Amino acid sequence: MQELTLRECQQIVDNWIQTIGVRYFSELTNLAQLVEEVGEVARIISRTYGDQSYKKTDTPGELGDELADVLFVLICIANQTGIDLTEALQKNLDKKTKRDKDRHRNNPKLKGGS
DSSP: OOOOOHHHHHHHHHHHHHHTSOSOOOHHHHHHHHHHHHHHHHHHHHHHTSSOOOOTTOOOOOHHHHHHHHHHHHHHHHHHHTOOHHHHHHHHHHHHHHHTTTTTTTOGGGTTOO
């Protein structure tokens, strides 16, 4: 399987939208879609790793597929609002690195945990 950069992913999603998806949903609709997809991820995690259990009538979802749905909608929102996710992620990591340089290392709640 070919590895993809964030920029390549943004281009692939844009091409898919233009050729198969017809057009982007509105930003507001995509926000609702994002929340819905994150809810599906939460459902799987709460039932697989948390204390919830599946009902007999439930069909367990596939976590990887649901995470990909979240990523797809997130990329759609970035594309339609002109955000370069590569640039945005790098800036965000730089911000976190400066802000949290010692914070997590010095957090006693994180010492010796799993």
